Amino acid sequence: MVLFFLSQLLNGLLDGFYYMLIALGLSLIFSLGGIVNLAHGVFFTLGAYLALVLTPHVGFFGALALGPLIAAVIAIVIERFLFTRFYREDPLYSLLLTFGLAMIIEQSLRWYFGATPRAYSMPADLRGQVFVGDFVYSRYRLFLIGMAIVTVAAVWALLNRTAFGRIVRAGIQNPDILGTLGISLRPYLSAVVAIAIGIAALAGVLMAPIQPVHPLMGVEVGTAAFVVVVIGGLGSFWGVVIAALLVGLVKGMMIGLGLSQYSMLAIYLLMFVVLLLRPRGLLGERITRFE
Amino acid sequence: MTHFIGRRQLLKTGALAGVAGMAMPAILRASNDPYVIAHLTPRTGFLGPMGEYAVMAVDLAVEEINAAGGINGRPLNVIKEDSVNPQTATTKAERLVERADVAMVLGEISSASALSIAQVTARANKLFINTGANSDTLRGKDCRRTMFHTEAQNVMYVNAEGQYFLQNDMVKDKTWFILSSDYAFGHDLREGAHAFLERHGGSTVGDELIPTDATDFSSHLLSIRSRRPDVVVLNLAGTSMASFMKQYGEFGLDIPLGGFDYNSSLAWATGAEDFKGTWPCIWTHQVQTDGSQAFARAFQAKYGKPAENQAYADYIALRIAAEAITRTGGTDTAALIAYLEDPATDFDILKDRRGRFDPSTHQLLQEVYAVTALDPSEVEDQWDIFTTSGPLPAPDVPLEELVQGAVGGACTF
Missing domain, CATH: 3.40.50.2300 (Response regulator)
Structure with a gap:
């Protein structure tokens, strides 16, 4: 029984890695641009459809590289023509904008591909299971978690070990000071939106083999990503990482206790408690322009 | 004898004709x-x-x-x-x-x-x-x-699929792990499955309710593996059914699979490689x-x-x-x-x-059917990934047999 409970906790922790993948981009866009991107989940869906379309031509690994790139290019266009008008506005406007954007992209996918879910095969090389004692895990999910760790590490390195990252972090704190130093934030904003949406699409490509691909698959994921960002705290890289693992852990614990039907309730309760004790989230930074 | 129309009758007839004339477009339109x-x-x-x-x-x-x-x-x-x-x-x-x-x-x-x-x-x-x-x-x-x-x-599906389970020795003294969607549909089927199992001498080693928006089943799959049931029974609705089956294959589980609800669109969304088991169905294109x-x-x-x-x-x-x-x-x-x-x-x-x-x-x-997944090596196109049985019940059995044992209470109009 103890072993079973521990295996559920471990599985929950592993689940946390892909929550992290989706929540990270959402947090980045809001922290730097003040945009609450309600369309984030739709880009996850777009990634899954790109996998469906690209795989027959370039294979799974080709789709894994090309899918996020295509989504990133689309993101740059959206950032240049839409987001850029709303950075200085009340976040409520960007909320409406991205809600509309999500509707348009989702309905376009529905119109072109239909609402019927599509099957996407798992690459043969990644099929199978890995056994560690009594704990068994899918080989594909280990690959997925590996991809999540590499991506999160790359984003961390970009933000903390490069000149690009220093400017982005300064921009998150106070964009006006950057302006007085003669640094334009605009290209950085484009790059951050492209990276964030590219990561969401990457998550979509990675999920396509283990979920049916359909126009609404990003809705559930988008909700989970918001919960992770709120628990972790805006502007905090490590806040998102810890919150994602915590959410996975709570979910695993509830299922381990035989209370699977209350797993989502437990996650929302966790969010409630965190907000009660720390209104900015676990590691949320004080961002002056949002005060 | 010559019969002349009187003034009053003429007026009445004229008025009627006038009213009819005015009403005609409406009558024609209504028809x-x-x-x-x-x-x-x-x-x-x-x-x-x-x-x-x-x-x-x-x-x-x-x-x-x-x-x-x-x-x-x-x-x-x-x-x-x-x-x-x-x-x-x-x-x-x-x-x-x-x-x-x-x-x-x-x-x-x-x-x-x-x-x-x-x-x-x-x-x-x-x-x-x-x-x-x-x-x-x-x-x-x-x-x-x-x-x-x-x-x-639901009971029609439970009885139809139940026959398959009984014929294949998957009920008496066997253990089931049941997963059901957490709303009226799943609750009903779950109750029906328990009633069926009780009637025929089986028991459960797992019985979980799943939120309707669930997409990840890894935790449940680990539960199934640790409890080692003889049969996994699914009462899942919508796309969660396809997600479960894809992940069932992903985790390499080979315990016989079945359930009391089925949609061909979800079998197709699961794909030939991961679609498994025998399922009751109201109709297929076959x-x-x-x-x-x-x-x-x-x-x-x-x-x-x-x-x-x-x-x-x-x-x-x-x-x-x-x-x-x-x-x-x-x-x-x-x-x-x-x-x-x-x-x-x-x-x-x-x-x-x-x-x-x-x-x-x-x-x-009405008659229902049993749908059985084909082995991936036998699949020739993306639609015919299963076979469809002949009609159930057998021709000599009354259709009323399928609704025996319904669990939703008595209907009083």
């Missing part, structure tokens, strides 16, 4: 006005994929009915709406019956939304033909005199009757893909509605109910045996 029926079904959310098939089938049925001259010489018009969830379903049903004054409502897949629509249509004294909600309760304690069902009810094959061909020609069970249930519902209006000569609800629940009334439902409504519950009594 050509379309019959308007509402189709309300989820087109978004986790049941949206099935709703899409329902809408396609309704469009096809309308096209065919109108091409054949309409109903009583009048065209048929169907107003189609997305029911979304029980709250929206209620609002839209109210609008459709009160403002649009539709003759009847048909559609729905969610049992909770179907109950909402049934309440609205009962208040407005309009007919509601449920085409996709399975819950026994809708045919039991929540039944309505104005509600009929072309979708099979049913070998002339009527079924004609429907399957027409659907394939119009949409470029085969029809599935939800398409079938909506297609025959509209045909039954059209036949009832034709036979009763209009849309009077009392007359339609009397016609539909008359034990002498039966319908060509594209199967071997004709279908008829059970007067005590308004469930369409």
Whole structure:
């Protein structure tokens, strides 16, 4: 029984890695641009459809590289023509904008591909299971978690070990000071939106083999990503990482206790408690322009 | 004797002729006005994929009915709406019956939304033909005199699939792990599965309720592996069924799999590699009757893909509605109910045996089928990834056998 409970906790922790993948981009866009991107989940869906379309031509690994790139290019266009008008506005406007954007992209996918879910095969090389004692895990999910760790590490390195990252972090704190130093934030904003949406699409490509691909698959994921960002705290890289693992852990614990039907309730309760004790989230930074 | 028309009679006749003349366009218009029926079904959310098939089938049925001259010489018009969830379903049903004054409502897949629509249509004294909600309760304690069902009810699937389980020694002294969707549909099936298991000497080692929006089943798969059941039984709704089966293959589980609900669209979304088990079904494109094959061909020609069970249930519902209006000569609800629940009334439902409504519950009594996944090496195209059995029950067994042991309480109209 103890072993079973521990295996559920471990599985929950592993689940946390892909929550992290989706929540990270959402947090980045809001922290730097003040945009609450309600369309984030739709880009996850777009990634899954790109996998469906690209795989027959370039294979799974080709789709894994090309899918996020295509989504990133689309993101740059959206950032240049839409987001850029709303950075200085009340976040409520960007909320409406991205809600509309999500509707348009989702309905376009529905119109072109239909609402019927599509099957996407798992690459043969990644099929199978890995056994560690009594704990068994899918080989594909280990690959997925590996991809999540590499991506999160790359984003961390970009933000903390490069000149690009220093400017982005300064921009998150106070964009006006950057302006007085003669640094334009605009290209950085484009790059951050492209990276964030590219990561969401990457998550979509990675999920396509283990979920049916359909126009609404990003809705559930988008909700989970918001919960992770709120628990972790805006502007905090490590806040998102810890919150994602915590959410996975709570979910695993509830299922381990035989209370699977209350797993989502437990996650929302966790969010409630965190907000009660720390209104900015676990590691949320004080961002002056949002005060 | 010469008979002259008197002044008064002339005036009366003239007045009548005048009134008739003025009323004629309205009379002519009324006789050509379309019959308007509402189709309300989820087109978004986790049941949206099935709703899409329902809408396609309704469009096809309308096209065919109108091409054949309409109903009583009048065209048929169907107003189609997305029911979304029980709250929206209620609002839209109210609008459709009160403002649009539709003759009847048909559609729905969610049992909770179907109950909402049934309440609205009962208040407005309009007919509601449920085409996709399975819950026994809708045919039991929540039944309505104005509600009929072309979708099979849960117990029919439990009994049909149960026969398969019994024949394959998967019940007596065996252990089941049951996963059910956490809403009316899943609760009903779960109760039915427990009742069936108890009757036949089996037991459970796991029994979990799954949120309807669940996409990741890894934790449940680990539970299944640790409890080592003899059979895994699924009562999952919508896309979560396909997600589960994909992940079941991913985790390499090979415990026999089955369940009490099935949709071909979700089998196709799972894919040949991961679709496993034997499942009960109201209809597939492989049913070998002339009527079924004609429907399957027409659907394939119009949409470029085969029809599935939800398409079938909506297609025959509209045909039954059209036949009832034709036979009763209009849309009077009392007359339609009397016609539909008359034990002498039966319908060509594209199967071997004709279908008829059970007067005590308004469930369409009909044959069902068992669908069995093909081994991936035997699959030749993306649609024929399963085989379909002959009709169940056997020809010499009354259709009423399928509704024995329903768990939704007693229906009192």
